Amino acid sequence: xxxxxxxxxxxxxxxxxxxxxxxxxxxxxxxxxxxxxxxxxxxxxxxxxxxxxxxxxxxxxxxxxxxxxxxxxxxxxxxxxxxxxxxxxxxxxxxxxxxxxxxxxxxxxxxxxxxxxxxxxxxxxxxxxxxxxxxxxxxxxxxxxxxxxxxxxxxxxxxxxxxxxxxxxxxxxxxxxxxxxxxxxxxxxxxxxxxxxxxxxxxxxxxxxxxxxxxxxxxxxxxxxxxxxxxxxxxxxxxxxxxxxxxxxxxxxxxxxxxxxxxxxxxxxxxxxxxxxxxxxxxxxxxxxxxxxxxxxxxxxxxxxxxxxxxxxxxxxxxxxxxxxxxxxxxxxxxxxxxxxxxxxxxxxxxxxxxxxxxxxxxxxxxxxxxxxxxxxxxxxxxxxxxxxxxxxxxxxxxxxxxxxxxx
Numbered sequence: 263x264x265x266x267x268x269x270x271x272x273x274x275x276x277x278x279x280x281x282x283x284x285x286x287x288x289x290x291x292x293x294x295x296x297x298x299x300x301x302x303x304x305x306x307x308x309x310x311x312x313x314x315x316x317x318x319x320x321x322x323x324x325x326x327x328x329x330x331x332x333x334x335x336x337x338x339x340x341x342x343x344x345x346x347x348x349x350x351x352x353x354x355x356x357x358x359x360x361x362x363x364x365x366x367x368x369x370x371x372x373x374x375x376x377x378x379x380x381x382x383x384x385x386x387x388x389x390x391x392x393x394x395x396x397x398x399x400x401x402x403x404x405x406x407x408x409x410x411x412x413x414x415x416x417x418x419x420x421x422x423x424x425x426x427x428x429x430x431x432x433x434x435x436x437x438x439x440x441x442x443x444x445x446x447x448x449x450x451x452x453x454x455x456x457x458x459x460x461x462x463x464x465x466x467x468x469x470x471x472x473x474x475x476x477x478x479x480x481x482x483x484x485x486x487x488x489x490x491x492x493x494x495x496x497x498x499x500x501x502x503x504x505x506x507x508x509x510x511x512x513x514x515x516x517x518x519x520x521x522x523x524x525x526x527x528x529x530x531x532x533x534x535x536x537x538x539x540x541x542x543x544x545x546x547x548x549x550x551x552x553x554x555x556x557x558x559x560x561x562x563x564x565x566x567x568x569x570x571x572x573x574x575x576x577x578x579x580x581x582x583x584x585x586x587x588x589x590x591x592x593x594x595x596x597x598x599x600x601x602x603x604x605x606x607x608x609x610x611x612x613x614x615x616x617x618x619x620x621x622x623x624x625x626x627x628x629x630x631x632x633x634x635x636x637x638x639x640x641x642x643x644x645x646x647x648x649x650x651x652x653x654x655x656x657x658x659x660x661x662x663x664x665x666x667x668x669x670x
Contacts, residue, residue, distance in 0.1 A: 276300065279340060350396070472509075
């Protein structure tokens with residue numbers, strides 16, 4: 263969820279990048295004493311720009327502290343990258359010397375502030391206060407923004423697009439709220455086909471116009487379908503990389519207009535899926551129940567853990583579970599080491615019928631009840647996060663009203 267903006271006396275959340283470990287330890291000790299900054303994470307080497315991008319989207323720090331003494335050229339590249347980030351994220355340069363040449367070089371690279379040993383409390387507080395003033399225009403952003411939920415698959419063909427589309431409709435039916443479905447599979451999106459949409463524009467057009475979105479343009483870009491709005495994938499494959507600032511602008515615009523934004527993304531190993539997961543409040547990794555898919559899904563969970571994603575940020579959904587499958591909740595927990603809230607039954611004929619008609623599922627069948635259960639889980643989890651209470655049934659393993667043990 264998007265955190266509230268820091269108040270005047272509230273510690274600024276920070277990401278620290280510091281290959282100089284001696285200098286880093288000195289800084290961390292000083293920060294702990296003054297509490298002007300709260301460290302969210304610490305990188306012990308200069309990261310690649312892709313890694314830094316994921317970290318920024320994941321952590322959403324108020325400020326980034328970058329040690330510039332080890333390799334100024336590498337540090338300056340990171341400073342410039344962060345300074346181009348949207349929303350604006352100030353940079354504080356950290357150096358073991360406060361001589362004028364070092365200060366000027368760091369500030370010219372784009373840093374807003376500069377800190378050096380002994381990292382006195384007064385210097386920290388002054389830097390924090392100046393950063394707060396820089397961030398002041400952003401502090402009026404409403405805290406009542408829409409929830410972003412992403413779906414991605416462990417392997418192609420796992421059915422994440424189908425689940426994303428019908429979950430969007432189920433959320434609309436369950437909550438009566440405004441729902442947007444975005445197909446971010448730019449090479450082979452199928453949402454438009456599933457819902458029988460005739461769209462003049464696609465999510466690529468929305469990304470290209472992200473800085474100029476207004477109500478009339480948004481109305482032209484989106485297409486209604488069964489009570490929800492849809493931004494479909496392009497008809498022809500789009501192979502250019504997604505521009506991160508434009509993606510951020512698009513998602514933030516959607517948050518202000520909708521209560522729920524459902525993102526259908528490619529396989530989790532795709533860059534756009536990782537960017538979407540970083541942007542999302544909650545994410546679901548979809549896998550089928552065959553051994554090969556479970557193996558790939560487990561590798562995906564391990565990758566997300568290595569990238570620093572907290573396990574409460576994502577969950578696994580098992581799709582096309584057969585009545586004879588002998589998977590138990592304890593098996594799934596042991597395999598993935600994260601929540602598996604709902605399993606989707608294998609109901610080919612029902613799914614074929616609704617896709618042929620371009621209609622959402624109804625809840626009078628096992629498949630429809632499973633999707634409704636997933637929508638209820640998502641809605642309940644979001645309400646629990648708002649009130650900081652445990653979500654009712656958030657850790658249950660309930661496929662279609664029966665436990666996995668009962669199905670086995």
